[in-house]
Amino acid sequence: MQKTKSMSKINLGLVGYGTVGSGVAKFLSRRKSFFKNKFNTEFVIRTICDVRQLENVRGLGKARLTRKFHDILNDPKIDIVIELIGGLHPAKEIIMEALKQGKHVITANKAVIANSGKELFQLAKKQNRHLYFESSVGAGTPIIKMITEGLAGNKFKSIYGIINGTCNFILSEMTQNNFSFGQALAEAQRRGFAESNPTLDINGMDSVHKLAILAYLAFGKFIDVKDIYREGITHISHADIEHATSLGLTIKLLAITKKENDKIEVRVHPTLISQDHPLASIHSIYNAFYINTDPQGNVLLSGEGAGQMAAASGVISDLVNFVSRGDRATLPCNLYSEASGLKIRKIDQIKTKFYIRFMVTDKPGVLSVITGILGKHGIGINSVTQKAHNPTATVPVIMLTDFTSEKMLRLALNKIDKLPVVKSKPVAIRMEKLL
């Protein structure tokens, strides 16, 4: 018979008791006996800090309540601080102070890792503590662990991510239910998949933060979020979705990072991909990560990337990671070793193929003028489609270009936009051929 080791007790301090915080408490309470039986561990929420009155909140058990986070940071009995308030400040200061006080930290905060990860990982290393952040990208879909542990040793070549559930929901609804952008956004809000102010989701900023974290983990370079190219989904119309579908393509908001020699690309923009590709089947609020590594090849991971219990699941996996690893072990996602000499390739220098929709007056010669201007800018055309014909109305013309630089495309489109026969600003969407 095995000797039974005595039960470990881990004291937690929760900073922030909103949606995710209460999800963590619920998860721990539901699975209490599982953690005892399997990991011989009892997780105790010792203190909860929130700026709101929590006295009447149910399900807090014996946790002490406070509005001052120093009550947690200064408590020597607390082993792990779980930071769930979001935003850069004071989250960063709370994490730093916790590490200095000798506590391990779990956070779900993408802004703080994207903006200050370098400093925080260095501090964690100095203090010999762990900083876990699984829920910061993809919530409970374990992408951080997959990149830093599951595929450890591989060379990363590219990551294509659908990393904003709100945008993916909107584009899916536009594609599958023929919704306009506005209808799809309203539906997302009605179902709780979009904030009442959805700006940071639909303008791509949320994806930018998450992409900064992925690029660091994959390539070992922290990238200033200001250096990440960003384009949201507000200019995508239902017409574009229909044209894309008829061409065997699907529009997704992709976060893309690639490395080639000493150059890396980091960009967030709507992207046309083949309907055959597994990423095209990722619908609704799901996130997905399509990663190319050497020698493992392509790996796809997908799951719900938001929501109370999904985010809680990521925090719980961090807790289990800590328990199974112990105090003094090395945490792979904290190993800070910046790749020297890596440079960011600016969006101007990146060549992709483009889908372009022109709204034009339907008369002879229009196509030849437009293709002429494109040709003068060195932009090859792979296909031209004009389905509707109506000499008295504006009709869409769809062109798919060959590889061209952003810069030349913008120059050409500016000229074309000024033609009297072109009736609204041309819409250009990048295409990616995923292997």
Place this chain on the structure above:
Amino acid sequence: MQKTKSMSKINLGLVGYGTVGSGVAKFLSRRKSFFKNKFNTEFVIRTICDVRQLENVRGLGKARLTRKFHDILNDPKIDIVIELIGGLHPAKEIIMEALKQGKHVITANKAVIANSGKELFQLAKKQNRHLYFESSVGAGTPIIKMITEGLAGNKFKSIYGIINGTCNFILSEMTQNNFSFGQALAEAQRRGFAESNPTLDINGMDSVHKLAILAYLAFGKFIDVKDIYREGITHISHADIEHATSLGLTIKLLAITKKENDKIEVRVHPTLISQDHPLASIHSIYNAFYINTDPQGNVLLSGEGAGQMAAASGVISDLVNFVSRGDRATLPCNLYSEASGLKIRKIDQIKTKFYIRFMVTDKPGVLSVITGILGKHGIGINSVTQKAHNPTATVPVIMLTDFTSEKMLRLALNKIDKLPVVKSKPVAIRMEKLL
């Protein structure tokens, strides 16, 4: 400035130097400086054991060569034994002896974990050593780590896996390139994706071993591989693929395990799923795992599940896991705690919908006889399709049933098979509605 810790040196003993073993050696040699810089660790292959002459093999470095595995097991300087010979014996004895000698073990051996995992995990626990087996399922696609660590704490409800690359390649070629089964198998062999004797792949046995491991990890119950229902892909014809496609469905060899209250299902068989589902987009030699957990929801993981460097990638991730975890930590995938009271639901008791193809003489009244027999067995019909009409020939009739038990279906099909108008054994393929 940080203190630089002295470099760790980990001595490895490789048992088996075939495709995967030489892949591991290649991987370690290519990424030597990466492991030094990031993990402050040098992995040294101290001894290689193989039954073949290795003296003239290139790239072995300073490794000592032996044909006796005891030279590795008895060497006190070896920290980790990497077992890559496959098959149950003597792999099991080598792993047990290594653990008893105080060594950690990494194996890529599905047979030994599926058949003897329980005994091996108990021994590893007793010896306070680690037994890693990431490559045993999905090769370098990190499914073991995802189930045992990434989704730790979640309750597992079901796993649907495409876990045999050979079968997925064959079915993909039949679907995409209109190949017959025989042509697709020959193509798989030509491209090195199928063994010269492909029996264990195409009869589902390889998937059965891997499913036993997944079911244990998800539900905490070791299942005798003999208790896993198994049906291969040899009876799938190109006609079935075509009919499936026209119905918006795709045929995949799925390994399925589900838990409902105290009953679990474990079965491997060709399965019709909707073309919309992400698993339907998993083509060629790729593996995929579609996992439903509470509360994280559905998670999909996919990657190459076989091949020299993919399998080596899984072994390397085990090595990094060991390095980051340290000698005395707990390895979640070794935590042995068998769920008591769980019972296996026999295939007879499992209800699914079925696709059935009958080859019949095309004359009036045939459909009514067949549907009459199905009806008497309580089998409802959701749709009947007969596309071709030719009174002088045998034509296919496709029926999709409502939920029915395996047992009633077999009884009904046996009766129908005896009708003079039915010209060949009816083909029945289960359908699953994946959420």
